[in-house]
Amino acid sequence: MVDNIKDVFRVIWQYRGSGFLLVLYFIALIYLFITEKDKKNRFLVCYLPLTLLLIYISPVYYRIYVLGIDAVGTYYRNLWMIPVALTVVYAGCKVISAHRRIGAVIVAAAIILCGKFTYTAVESVRAENAYHIPQYVCDLCDEMTQDIDGVEIYACVPLEMLFYVRQYDSSICLIYGREAVEPVWGYYDRYYEAFELAETLDWDEVLELTRDPERGIGVVTYFVVPEDRDMDSDPVTHGLKEITKDNGYILYKDEIASEQIREVLKGTLYVE
């Protein structure tokens, strides 16, 4: 029971983050409890949020949620039920009603100072195109074409491209995906281990995996390698052909894998 309550408050603490908007919310809630006279408004900004807050911190609800609905990691989403923005903004409007101009400046300043500007986040970068995908990823994907119509392309790309490739073109399949690279998910992937995690890229090892005949037509035909990647040998000597260079990345095509696909499909509708 005590652990459950601790968990609930830990989630609130994480949700609070680096700003003071939750503090502002509790001040606004108390202010509205004291000053709001209209019954309908009291229902919307006082009684309903308070009831939801009580449900949220209730260990019974927490147990039901964790055991039957979703993981602890998403418990913070229950806080979305509490109308934080609505309450603060409404309380702000009530406060300034007598002196609107100066009051508006003070309330706006309070929101700005207690909050945090969204676009100062380190993940925030300039958009390069309407896809909001780095342009070099789009250019490299455009170069990946399959010789045989209707057969999917399998590619091996570095971590920084992994999340974008299939957002641009879903016909490009990846030898390993997000499951392999999310540390919290804890999956082991031998392709990721050999291609990305190895200090020196061992082409013999990688190509043995990617050209494995058991993969059938799912053998990897394209590799994207950073120019400064430490490699044991020149990929060209292993039957790979350099297609293009873009933004510090080299795109290679595995001609031997393409031939393997042709062999597998020989005599089918794809290859006569």
Added chain:
Amino acid sequence: MIIYQILMCILILAVIPVCMGAGVISGFKSRSLASSLAFGYLVMMVSFELVTVPILLLTDYGNFRYVLWIYTPVMILLAVTGMVRAIRKDCLKEMIDSLKRDLTGILHDREQLIVWAIAALILIVILILVSVRVIFDGDDAYYVVQSLIAQQKGAMYSSNPYTGRAAAIDMRHALAVFTMWISYVGTVAHIHTTVLCHSILPLVFIPLTVIIYGQVGGVLLKDRRELCGYFVIFTELFILFGRVSMYTPEAFLLARTWQGKAVAANILIPMVLLTFAHISGEISRDEPEGMSTWLPMLLVNASAGIFSSLAVVLVCVMICAGGLVLAIMKRRLKPFLYAFLSCIPGLIYMVLYLYYTYFGWR
């Protein structure tokens, strides 16, 4: 092509929702274009869910082409029906008059003109920022790609979006077909769904969020209408400066506008509050109260499933909690009973979700 794309976006993302919503709000006491747009989106989501989920569960690989063939006439029919109902009940005229009245009020008052100009300016700044800045989110590799697969391959939830390998249907996400709605809009408008998600939908859903908050503000500030402009300004500032952590609804709104959970947090949940604002106004009168007062809440509840399975739980909890509070305030059981009945679509969704999660889908 660009003109066709723009026209289709205006049609599907603005005109059709307004027509659909007009049918719903024609039963309300106060009717406005903004409410019509907000409720119209809910009608659109419910109807899309009702068409898509059976196709997903009953056809091979969740054949997306059936969605295109069946949903398009359904959508047109609902829009036409909504508009006819609105015209019959004089709702259309009232919506236009109310818009004219509001605009005249703003244009004839210098303070209001400045306040609303600032509100419009902040909104434009937000929209420019979401267009020119990108906040990386790993979940896009799931949600955006699911939409793109449906658009490019015509199959729903039949492959692993991260790699493209064939995969069993993922029931945790599959019943929340918001990704397929995006795919539908993208396919009909001939827009790549990634462009739609990252560059177009934020321009629709962020103003829609502001509109819904503004509507709730209008109810709260009913006797002090001159403060509505300030309410909108503060709301916009809250959205822009609300990313105190990556968990807040505002952080989701600006960084992941196109994901179902972001829409649930910023549009659906405020819609519960807006609907409660209408309901609590209706039942505060001494007229006998009926289930018809609660029908909009039924609509809100039914639409939750398209966004995320968790949204269904949150909305049911909110509605029942609200019903309970109203029942205590009115000292009668009916509000709670009606609130519970409004949750029936959500309960059906949960049963379906649990059934398919534990027993598989075929």
